Amino acid sequence: MYFRLYYRPLSAIKNHPMHRLPRWDLLAQYGFYAFCSIVVLVLLSVLFTGDAMAKPQDHIEPSVSATSIPLVAKSALADETSYQPNYGSNDASNDQPNNELIVQSNNESYAVVDVGVLAIRGYKATITRWQPLMRWLETQIPNSYFRLHPLSLDELAKGVETQELDFVITNPGQSVLLARQYSLSWLATLRSPVNHGAAMQVGSALVVRADSAYHTLSDLKGRRLGIVSTSAFGGYLTLVYEAQLKGIDLPRFVGDIVPLGFPLDNLLYQLGGRRFTAHASPNIASMNSNVDANIDPNVEQATTNASPDISPSIIANPDSTLVPDLDLNTHHEVSQAAALDAVVVPVCQLEQMQREGLIDIADYRVLDNQAPAGFHCQVSTRLYPNWSMAKTNRASQSLAKSVTQALLALPEDHLAAKAADSAGWTTAVSQLAIDQLLKDLDMHPLQTPWWHNAWLWVKSHQQWAWFVLGILVLLNVYHFWLEYRFSRRGRELLNTQRQLSENRMLLEHAQRIAIVGELGASLSHELNQPLAAIGHYCHGAEVRLQRGSTPEELQSVLTLIQQEVTRADSIISRLRNLMKKRPISKVPCFLHELIQDTTPLLAYEFERHQINIGIHITGTPYLQPLDEVGMQQLLLNLLKNAADACVQQRELMQSEAQGTAQNSATHQQRYTPTIDIELDYQQSQILLTITDNGVGLSSEASQLMQAFYSTKLEGLGLGLVICRDIVDSHSGHFKLDSAVNGGCQVQVSLPRKADGVL
Amino acid sequence: MSLELPVYLIDDDDSVRRSLRFMLESYGLNIIDFDSAEAFFPAVDLTLPGCALVDVRMPGLSGSQLHAELIAKNSPLAVIYLTGHGDVPMAVEALKLGAVDFFQKPADGAKLAEAVVKALEHAKAHYQDNQYLETYQALTPREREILKLIAQGLKNQEIADNLCIAMRTVEIHRANLMKGMQVASLAEMMLIYGRIAERLPLE
Numbered sequence: 001m002y003f004r005l006y007y008r009p010l011s012a013i014k015n016h017p018m019h020r021l022p023r024w025d026l027l028a029q030y031g032f033y034a035f036c037s038i039v040v041l042v043l044l045s046v047l048f049t050g051d052a053m054a055k056p057q058d059h060i061e062p063s064v065s066a067t068s069i070p071l072v073a074k075s076a077l078a079d080e081t082s083y084q085p086n087y088g089s090n091d092a093s094n095d096q097p098n099n100e101l102i103v104q105s106n107n108e109s110y111a112v113v114d115v116g117v118l119a120i121r122g123y124k125a126t127i128t129r130w131q132p133l134m135r136w137l138e139t140q141i142p143n144s145y146f147r148l149h150p151l152s153l154d155e156l157a158k159g160v161e162t163q164e165l166d167f168v169i170t171n172p173g174q175s176v177l178l179a180r181q182y183s184l185s186w187l188a189t190l191r192s193p194v195n196h197g198a199a200m201q202v203g204s205a206l207v208v209r210a211d212s213a214y215h216t217l218s219d220l221k222g223r224r225l226g227i228v229s230t231s232a233f234g235g236y237l238t239l240v241y242e243a244q245l246k247g248i249d250l251p252r253f254v255g256d257i258v259p260l261g262f263p264l265d266n267l268l269y270q271l272g273g274r275r276f277t278a279h280a281s282p283n284i285a286s287m288n289s290n291v292d293a294n295i296d297p298n299v300e301q302a303t304t305n306a307s308p309d310i311s312p313s314i315i316a317n318p319d320s321t322l323v324p325d326l327d328l329n330t331h332h333e334v335s336q337a338a339a340l341d342a343v344v345v346p347v348c349q350l351e352q353m354q355r356e357g358l359i360d361i362a363d364y365r366v367l368d369n370q371a372p373a374g375f376h377c378q379v380s381t382r383l384y385p386n387w388s389m390a391k392t393n394r395a396s397q398s399l400a401k402s403v404t405q406a407l408l409a410l411p412e413d414h415l416a417a418k419a420a421d422s423a424g425w426t427t428a429v430s431q432l433a434i435d436q437l438l439k440d441l442d443m444h445p446l447q448t449p450w451w452h453n454a455w456l457w458v459k460s461h462q463q464w465a466w467f468v469l470g471i472l473v474l475l476n477v478y479h480f481w482l483e484y485r486f487s488r489r490g491r492e493l494l495n496t497q498r499q500l501s502e503n504r505m506l507l508e509h510a511q512r513i514a515i516v517g518e519l520g521a522s523l524s525h526e527l528n529q530p531l532a533a534i535g536h537y538c539h540g541a542e543v544r545l546q547r548g549s550t551p552e553e554l555q556s557v558l559t560l561i562q563q564e565v566t567r568a569d570s571i572i573s574r575l576r577n578l579m580k581k582r583p584i585s586k587v588p589c590f591l592h593e594l595i596q597d598t599t600p601l602l603a604y605e606f607e608r609h610q611i612n613i614g615i616h617i618t619g620t621p622y623l624q625p626l627d628e629v630g631m632q633q634l635l636l637n638l639l640k641n642a643a644d645a646c647v648q649q650r651e652l653m654q655s656e657a658q659g660t661a662q663n664s665a666t667h668q669q670r671y672t673p674t675i676d677i678e679l680d681y682q683q684s685q686i687l688l689t690i691t692d693n694g695v696g697l698s699s700e701a702s703q704l705m706q707a708f709y710s711t712k713l714e715g716l717g718l719g720l721v722i723c724r725d726i727v728d729s730h731s732g733h734f735k736l737d738s739a740v741n742g743g744c745q746v747q748v749s750l751p752r753k754a755d756g757v758l
Numbered sequence: 759m760s761l762e763l764p765v766y767l768i769d770d771d772d773s774v775r776r777s778l779r780f781m782l783e784s785y786g787l788n789i790i791d792f793d794s795a796e797a798f799f800p801a802v803d804l805t806l807p808g809c810a811l812v813d814v815r816m817p818g819l820s821g822s823q824l825h826a827e828l829i830a831k832n833s834p835l836a837v838i839y840l841t842g843h844g845d846v847p848m849a850v851e852a853l854k855l856g857a858v859d860f861f862q863k864p865a866d867g868a869k870l871a872e873a874v875v876k877a878l879e880h881a882k883a884h885y886q887d888n889q890y891l892e893t894y895q896a897l898t899p900r901e902r903e904i905l906k907l908i909a910q911g912l913k914n915q916e917i918a919d920n921l922c923i924a925m926r927t928v929e930i931h932r933a934n935l936m937k938g939m940q941v942a943s944l945a946e947m948m949l950i951y952g953r954i955a956e957r958l959p960l961e
Contacts, residue, residue, distance in 0.1 A: 533773040540781030543785060
């Protein structure tokens with residue numbers, strides 16, 4: 001006898017739990033570790049570069065030096081100087097404040113004071129607005145030179161952070177943000193030239209075209225809203241807050257928010273309406289309009305879509321401002337006019353531009369106007385404190401005191417006040433309302449510094465950070481090493497498992513052969529019957545032919561012989577299936593048919609020992625994917641066991657009867673060996689119960705289920721093990737128990753599976 | 759002829775039974791078949807001669823149990839065993855019980871037919887014996903006693919002396935004896951007595 005190496009198909013191996021494990025969890029684990037490592041590495045690299053950057057900064061003195069000019073301010077200066085000659089060559093406007101600035105910046109004998117200003121309407125407009133104030137301060141404070149730096153929101157913050165500014169002049173929203181992040185002392189607040197010089201003059205105007213159908217904010221649902229920037233206070237945040245108070249989440253309420261950036265003039269132009277060119281205005285926006293009208297539509301596209309703040313492309317085209325276009329009153333429809341439904345501008349922007357002759361206010365309408373009595377501008381929100389001036393850490397207390405005095409002393413009708421569109425300065429106004437607004441909009445500077453604190457902690461506890469990094473690296477290395485070993489073990493396990501399953505196959509097959517061997521007598525009987533019948537028919541036919549029967553008379557015998565051949569063949573093929581080595585394959589079939597197919601193999605065995613066998617089927621039969629050979633083996637094993645138990649019981653009773661030597665006949669008569677097969681097709685499972693009234697279990701059920709444990713002399717001790725294996729492969733339950741009548745009861749439950757699903 | 763006598767075929771396997779019947783009928787035998795011993799007993803008069811072809815293993819009463827029942831009833835039916843795969847002990851057991859023959863399936867038709875014919879003869883003889891026995895048992899005890907003494911070769915005078923009866927009385931009994939046994943000669947009566955003597959219960 002030899003065994004050929006037999007490979008179970010992969011699909012069988014895949015049923016193993018190892019294969020059912022989703023490998024995603026491992027991947028996620030790897031990912032997590034990798035992520036952690038990267039975060040820590042980045043953190044540390046930042047720590048080092050941060051240190052390296054911080055060191056030179058420590059040496060920067062807050063005094064004036066060539067290198068201390070902030071990057072941004074420097075670039076602004078460079079821009080200035082670069083187009084300075086242009087002014088000289090093209091125009092006689094040499095007495096522009098810019099020139100003074102340049103000349104004086106080279107004068108070493110003055111104490112230079114850097115003042116950062118938020119440039120909301122472009123660079124030149126900012127210079128025009130604030131330069132007179134610088135001059136006023138210079139006249140009030142001897143030996144000082146106030147250098148003006150028009151900056152964007154971010155640049156202003158950076159300038160304060162890097163201590164390159166002494167003073168800042170900014171709008172209320174920015175001022176609170178700055179004050180919370182950096183040490184700022186508020187010196188004075190700008191007074192409004194109207195409304196009796198009130199210090200409250202910041203808010204938003206929600207502007208639509210006069211001919212549009214919108215009347216309140218709520219009409220703007222799903223519309224396109226143009227704004228200057230999402231961080232602009234007067235131009236945007238105040239309106240968001242106002243909307244929030246009305247229960248409207250503005251960014252979601254409107255369909256689209258388009259940040260167009262500074263200068264503000266663009267917003268109104270984009271909205272549409274007539275546009276006028278004012279020759280007197282130094283406004284950059286007016287330069288733009290000239291460019292639009294006369295030179296190249298492409299340039300307009302470039303400038304209007306350019307980044308906010310101080311756009312180089314705008315500044316680089318000063319020549320075009322001088323194209324004489326004075327009385328033309330160009331009526332120009334912007335191509336994108338239809339794109340915006342409404343815009344948000346800071347309060348008084350509309351009126352200011354009207355005054356400058358850039359627009360006709362009749363073309364526009366302000367929604368939800370709630371200007372207080374006597375306030376001459378239309379405003380859609382409540383009013384907040386006006387622009388304020390603050391000192392940074394860099395400016396000395398004495399300088400701050402002089403500046404404050406100078407500011408407060410500025411007469412209402414002074415050029416500096418008028419240029420700033422104000423009525424002078426007053427003492428700093430409380431920023432509480434703004435504070436509240438920012439808090440409600442979840443933008444308060446105090447609400448996000450947790451990472452900053454953590455960062456500071458890490459910086460001050462470097463050795464711990466290193467320690468943690470070291471541990472993490474070590475853990476990572478250890479983890480990967482473990483992973484490697486685990487995967488190698490996993491492969492080994494899989495190999496072992498495959499070998500085991502091959503061996504199991506061989507064992508099952510060997511056991512099947514063994515059962516067939518045990519069934520030998522029964523099988524030869526089963527085969528002998530049809531062969532005998534065939535023999536008889538043949539002989540009978542032969543004799544009849546000799547005695548003069550015609551072949552026609554004997555035709556029917558051939559049919560009978562054919563039937564017997566079929567019978568023999570079916571027995572042989574049944575056996576052949578059982579003895580074949582073949583992979584496990586499950587096909588949908590009826591279990592009761594399988595039982596009815598299998599019991600004939602044991603019929604002779606039962607008959608020989610006069611065992612009654614009953615098959616009871618309840619429930620509606622349904623198809624179930626089954627391993628036919630496996631189930632047959634299971635049935636054969638169980639029925640053979642039951643039959644053996646019955647025979648043992650009979651022998652036991654006979655020997656007892658002989659022992660007592662009395663009533664032997666009655667004893668023997670009383671015992672009728674019986675095996676009951678009950679098959680119940682339940683809703684959720686198939687329940688197969690095989691009960692016998694044999695000797696019953698001689699050992700614990702758990703012991704009987706162990707391999708190579710047998711109570712029979714010639715037993716291998718594999719039958720029940722293989723039975724349980726087969727049931728397991730059908731994900732069913734195998735239960736061995738004592739029966740009520742002293743025999744043994746085996747219960748096999750197979751969970752129902754959808755028809756045809758394997 | 760003995761071929762007219764019934765042959766009872768008892769086998770639980772339909773195909774084997776039908777094929778055997780087909781084969782034996784071709785020899786002109788009178789076959790009556792049953793699928794079990796339980797069906798056989800009520801349908802058959804066991805006192806009449808015939809042959810029983812019995813499958814050894816059957817559900818219910820087995821072949822040997824059927825045979826034992828026949829012996830118990832002193833049936834003249836002769837028994838031939840058929841078996842799927844016979845073994846020697848089983849055959850010995852069967853022949854000890856008085857079976858005529860023992861065949862393994864598939865049985866050779868000619869031999870089986872021959873055995874059946876032999877069995878029928880056997881059965882007929884057995885039936886005859888039964889008849890004689892019945893006649894014998896109808897005799898009076900005195901007549902049986904005189905018959906036994908005659909068989910021992912005693913003359914009438916010796917019998918009379920032996921039984922302390924008159925010679926004349928012995929002669930009357932002897933005449934009655936001949937009449938009761940339905941025989942014409944003394945030799946014939948002795949032949950019959952010889953056949954039944956071995957089956958007589960020991961006295």
